[in-house]
Amino acid sequence: MPKIERIKKRHLLKKREQRDELAKIEKELGSSIKGLDAKSQLEAGILDDGSRILLLKGEIIFFQHEGRMFPALRALLNGLVDVPRVTVDMGAVKFVVNGADIMRPGITEVDARVKENGIVMIVDENHGKPLAVGISKMSAEDLRAATSGKVIKSIHHINDDLWVFGKS
Numbered sequence: 001m002p003k004i005e006r007i008k009k010r011h012l013l014k015k016r017e018q019r020d021e022l023a024k025i026e027k028e029l030g031s032s033i034k035g036l037d038a039k040s041q042l043e044a045g046i047l048d049d050g051s052r053i054l055l056l057k058g059e060i061i062f063f064q065h066e067g068r069m070f071p072a073l074r075a076l077l078n079g080l081v082d083v084p085r086v087t088v089d090m091g092a093v094k095f096v097v098n099g100a101d102i103m104r105p106g107i108t109e110v111d112a113r114v115k116e117n118g119i120v121m122i123v124d125e126n127h128g129k130p131l132a133v134g135i136s137k138m139s140a141e142d143l144r145a146a147t148s149g150k151v152i153k154s155i156h157h158i159n160d161d162l163w164v165f166g167k168s
Contacts, residue, residue: 002091006054007053010045018042025062025069025146029119033081049107056080060162065155068119072162076121076130084113086136086143086152093124095157096131107143114140119150132157 013021018040022033034057036042040047043055052069054062061075071081072137088096092106110123116139122132136143143151 007045007047007055010029010043013042013044013054022083022095028069029071029083030083030113030115030140031082034161035078035080037064038052042123048168060165062154070119070133071121073133073156073158074163076133083093083119083121083131083133084115084140085123086110086134087123087125088113088131089125096154097157099132099154099157099160101150101154102132103152104146104150105150106144107151110143112136112140114143116142122154124154 051064087109088106134154135157
């Protein structure tokens with residue numbers, strides 16, 4: 001998870017850059033990005049640690065982690081992108097929103113689209129709202145068969161630096 005102290009080298013993307021960037025992200029996610037067109041004013045920025053981000057109306061919607069672009073929770077909440085979801089029980093929520101990795105016993109439902117090393121969104125069972133973004137260590141089939149252990153590495157969660165930055 002990138003640490004945000006300030007955004008440097010922030011600039012508006014040209015239409016071609018925006019189209020290329022979004023196509024690259026769609027390919028990585030295996031999902032289309034909705035609600036962004038040629039008129040959307042996307043900005044690119046670089047954080048102090050050298051990682052890249054994309055902003056829409058001042059909110060971070062995509063961020064780079066270990067060379068991959070991930071959707072921020074705000075992009076998921078606004079319905080800009082649809083990624084596979086993993087549902088956790090209410091007992092796991094307090095740990096998930098504090099950045100804990102997802103343990104198998106806390107999972108109640110697994111989307112069939114979940115892939116090993118794939119990007120997933122963690123949602124709670126009552127409201128279905130995104131709580132975190134993570135990387136699955138297993139495919140959907142293996143995840144359902146597992147009974148214990150850490151199965152999803154948390155990358156971004158509610159109340160982390162990315163979330164707080166967008167609350168302005």
